[in-house]
Structures are given as C-alpha cells and as structure tokens.
Amino acid sequence: ALAGAALGIAWLDRPDTLLPVLIALGLLAAAAVVGRFGRLHAAFALGLAVVAPHALWQALGPAGRYSEAAGGITAVRLALAGVGLALGTVVGRVLWVGPLGRRIERLAGRLAAPGWNAAASQPRRRLALKALLPAGLTLLALVAWFRPQLFGVDYFDYNGRLIRSYDEQNLHRLAWFVTVPGIAATLAGFAVVALRRWRAAAWIAVGPAVLLLVLYVYQAVNSTRLMWWSRRYVPSGLLVFALLTGIAFAAAWAWPRRGRLLVRAVALAVAAVVVGTGLAQSLPLARHREFDGSFAASARIAAAAGGRQGVFVWGPRRTYFDTMPLFAAPVWLQRDQLSVILPPGGTRADLERIQRAFPGQPVFLVTGALGLPPQLRTAGLRKVDGFRVLMPFWQESDTTRPSHDVGLAATVEVWEVGGS
Numbered sequence: 001a002l003a004g005a006a007l008g009i010a011w012l013d014r015p016d017t018l019l020p021v022l023i024a025l026g027l028l029a030a031a032a033v034v035g036r037f038g039r040l041h042a043a044f045a046l047g048l049a050v051v052a053p054h055a056l057w058q059a060l061g062p063a064g065r066y067s068e069a070a071g072g073i074t075a076v077r078l079a080l081a082g083v084g085l086a087l088g089t090v091v092g093r094v095l096w097v098g099p100l101g102r103r104i105e106r107l108a109g110r111l112a113a114p115g116w117n118a119a120a121s122q123p124r125r126r127l128a129l130k131a132l133l134p135a136g137l138t139l140l141a142l143v144a145w146f147r148p149q150l151f152g153v154d155y156f157d158y159n160g161r162l163i164r165s166y167d168e169q170n171l172h173r174l175a176w177f178v179t180v181p182g183i184a185a186t187l188a189g190f191a192v193v194a195l196r197r198w199r200a201a202a203w204i205a206v207g208p209a210v211l212l213l214v215l216y217v218y219q220a221v222n223s224t225r226l227m228w229w230s231r232r233y234v235p236s237g238l239l240v241f242a243l244l245t246g247i248a249f250a251a252a253w254a255w256p257r258r259g260r261l262l263v264r265a266v267a268l269a270v271a272a273v274v275v276g277t278g279l280a281q282s283l284p285l286a287r288h289r290e291f292d293g294s295f296a297a298s299a300r301i302a303a304a305a306g307g308r309q310g311v312f313v314w315g316p317r318r319t320y321f322d323t324m325p326l327f328a329a330p331v332w333l334q335r336d337q338l339s340v341i342l343p344p345g346g347t348r349a350d351l352e353r354i355q356r357a358f359p360g361q362p363v364f365l366v367t368g369a370l371g372l373p374p375q376l377r378t379a380g381l382r383k384v385d386g387f388r389v390l391m392p393f394w395q396e397s398d399t400t401r402p403s404h405d406v407g408l409a410a411t412v413e414v415w416e417v418g419g420s
Contacts, residue, residue: 004047010235012055015067019215020236022081023208024048029085033092034105069159071221108198127195134191137210141187144171144217156221166224166398170217173226174233176401177281178241182274189244192251209240227396245274281403288405289392291326295334297389297412298327302335304364304384304414311338311358313351313417315367321393323368323412348379351417363417368410381415388412 007024010017028045031037059067060075067073095101143150147168156165166173175183190210193202216232223229252267304310312331314324324341332339338358342365343350355363365381367373372381393408 001043001047004044004049005051006047008048008051008055012051012058015059015063015071015073016221017235018059018071018073019212020208021048021052023211025085027204027208029089029092032089033096034101035093035096130195130198131191133194134187137190137214138187140214141171141183147171156219158223164224165220166229167219170220173229173401174217174237177230177277178238179273179277181270182241182245182277185245185248185270185274186241187244189246189248189251192247193244206240206243209236209243213237213240224398225396226398226402227394245270281401284404285394288394290394291391291408293389293391294326294330297387297410298330298334300385300387301327301366301412301414302331302337304416305337305362308362309337310362310364311340311354312414313340313342313346313354313363313365315342315346315365315373316344316370318369321408321410322370323366323410326410327366327412342373345375346373347375351376351379355417365415365417367413367415371413372415380418382418383413384416385414386412 004024007017007021011021024044028037028041031041056078059073060078096104151168154165154167155162156167158165171183178186190206193206196202213233213236216237220229220232222232249267249271252263255263301312302310312328314328317324328339328341331337338361340354351363351365364384365372365376389410389412391408391410392405395402395404395406
C-alpha cells in the first residue's frame with residue numbers, strides 16, 4: 001500500500017512519472033489476466049488509488065499545459081489508455097482460461113524451473129529462450145553505442161526551437177558517470193537474472209527500471225545540459241545500474257566452476273573502476289555549496305522595505321541566471337514580500353498602476369545585468385541599494401562532463417518608486 005501511494009506521489013510530483021504508473025497498472029492487469037491477483041496486488045492498487053485522483057487533477061488541471069508540452073499527456077489520451085487497459089484485461093482473461101493460456105502457462109513454468117546450477121541437465125531450448133532477453137538488451141546497447149555512426153546527429157523540438165538533442169550520444173554520456181565497465185557489468189547482471197530460475201520478485205525489481213532506462217537512452221526528451229539531462233536517470237536508471245552491477249559482482253564471487261580466481265579478479269577490477277570513478281567525481285562536490293550566499297542576497301533585497309511588506313517589481317533579464325530568475329521567487333516565498341514582473345517595455349505608467357494596486361505599500365524596482373531600462377531613467381526613481389553577489393555554481397555543459405565550480409555573479413540594484 002505504501003509503495004502504491006509512493007508511486008502516486010511521484011506522478012503527482014512530475015508528469016513523466018506516468019510511465020512507471022502505466023507499467024504498474026500493466027503488471028496489475030497481467031496479474032488479473034493470469035488469475036494471480038491477490039491481497040498484495042489489491043493493497044498496492046489501493047495505495048495508488050488514494051493519491052491517483054489528486055495526481056490526475058494536477059496533471060490535467062493546474063499543470064495541464066506543462067503535461068501536454070512535456071509528455072503529450074492529455075485527457076483524451078489518458079482516457080484511451082484506461083479504456084484500452086480495461087478492455088485488454090477482460091479480453092486477456094477470456095483468452096487465458098482457454099487453450100492458448102494453458103500453453104503459455106506451461107511454457108512459463110518450464111522457463112521458471114530450477115536448473116541454473118546443473119547446466120548439463122538444463123534443456124537447451126529453455127536456456128536459448130532465456131538467453132534472448134540479455135542478448136536483445138546487449139544488442140540494443142551496441143546499437144545505442146554506435147548510434148552516431150549508424151544514424152547520425154539527432155534533433156528535437158525544444159520549446160519551438162529545433163536544437164540538437166544529443167540523444168545519439170546518450171549512452172556515451174552515461175558512460176562518463178557509470179563507466180564502460182559499469183555498463184558491461186550491468187549487462188552481465190541482467191544476464192544472471194534472466195538465465196537463473198525466473199522469480200517475480202527479481203523481475204519486479206529489475207524489469208520496470210530496465211524498460212525506463214532503454215526508453216531514456218533512446219530519447220531523453222529533456223534539456224541537453226548534462227546537469228539537467230542526468231535527472232532522467234537518477235530515479236531509476238542509476239539504481240538499476242547499481243543493482244545489476246552488484247548482482248554481477250555477487251555471481252562472479254560465487255562462481256562455482258574453473259577459473260574462480262580469474263573471475264573474482266575481473267569482478268574486483270570492475271568494482272574498483274566503478275566505485276573509484278564515483279568517488280573521484282563526488283569528492284570535488286563534498287564542500288561545494290550551490291548558490292551559497294543567495295539567502296543573504298534575498299534578505300538584503302527585502303530589507304529595502306524596512307520591515308514592511310513591500311512590492312518588488314523585477315526588471316528584464318539578460319540570461320536565465322540574471323537577478324529576476326534568481327531572486328524574485330525567494331524574495332516572495334522566503335521573505336514574505338510581493339514580487340511582480342515588469343511587463344516588457346514597462347514604463348512609469350506601469351509602475352504607477354502597480355502602486356495603485358497596492359496602496360500604502362512601498363514599491364521598488366529591482367534590476368539586474370541590463371541595468372535600469374532606458375525608458376525609466378527619467379522616471380524619478382531613487383536608488384536605495386546596489387551590490388554584486390558571487391555564488392558557487394557547478395559547471396553546466398552539453399558536450400563534456402561537468403567537473404568544477406565556475407562561479408556565478410549577479411548584479412542587483414534596488415530602486416524606490418517615488419510617491420510610494
């Protein structure tokens with residue numbers, strides 16, 4: 001029940017988490033089709049059902065525009081998915097109780113039969129069928145690795161602009177973090193899961209995450225900057241990399257046949273590379289404090305109101321990391337001041353309308369790197385504060401692994417609007 005509620009909360013938090021929700025619903029439907037739907041399935045479904053209405057309202061209501069832009073999620077598509085799932089469950093159940101279902105169940109029973117430790121007695125057909133999954137995943141990994149040579153540069157529509165997506169480089173970029181030996185160990189761990197006796201617990205732990213990993217390696221649908229692109233892989237991809245690498249290491253350490261020392265030595269070498277790379281990349285971040293000094297900056301801006309609740313009007317920005325994007329929300333939400341964005345080409349008349357909307361409250365214009373807009377330089381504004389804040393900021397890059405602090409400087413000028 002807690003797992004179902006947690007998955008619903010994840011969907012409430014981000015629209016793309018609808019993907020694991022659909023996977024979970026598909027697994028519940030499969031359990032119903034094969035007649036294995038029990039108390040655990042019901043508890044999970046109940047936990048998900050507690051949060052799902054709120055998540056659905058959020059996805060289609062307040063965040064409707066974002067859901068459609070980020071993932072093409074609309075009410076019609078969700079309705080079609082729900083109807084298709086329900087219809088598929090009913091039709092699947094009808095087919096399962098017939099001759100076709102009995103044949104599939106017998107085949108699945110043979111695949112799940114024990115025999116990993118007795119390979120000589122294991123039927124070749126069963127082993128070949130099991131080997132199709134790791135062989136297919138390995139083939140997909142090879143295609144993804146050589147994708148630039150096979151298919152060339154990839155582009156996508158990013159907020160109305162056609163830009164390079166770097167999707168053809170996804171596995172290469174992941175290798176900067178999880179390493180090439182780590183990818184090989186992940187494939188080996190998946191082979192261990194697939195070739196051993198099949199257990200639902202193992203596939204539940206590995207299967208959904210592998211599906212999402214394959215999907216995101218194919219198309220990340222995200223910012224190309226590695227600082228943000230990597231978030232596609234943090235909730236599921238990195239976890240399954242670690243899990244399958246650990247499974248591969250454990251299987252190598254327990255290797256029962258000849259060459260045990262060699263297999264263990266290779267496993268230790270791969271583990272050292274993966275863990276060592278992670279530590280080497282993490283240590284520089286140990287004392288890094290992203291945007292350290294931003295709280296003091298927002299407090300200093302808010303101090304212009306002299307303990308009263310002021311209205312801070314934010315001037316135009318030059319870049320995404322200019323004064324307005326950095327401090328407008330903190331001044332509002334942390335300092336209990338009001339933040340208003342100056343309309344493009346804002347004039348003295350716009351400031352006067354804001355003054356009339358908030359009578360009796362002090363009004364300030366806050367500018368950044370662009371300075372005071374030309375049309376307001378004769379508007380009788382009085383500068384009450386000005387400073388420059390230097391904040392630690394980790395490197396952002398499209399083409400190289402972020403590896404050091406590049407720093408960020410923001411210029412802040414606070415102007416009092418006369419007559420307020």
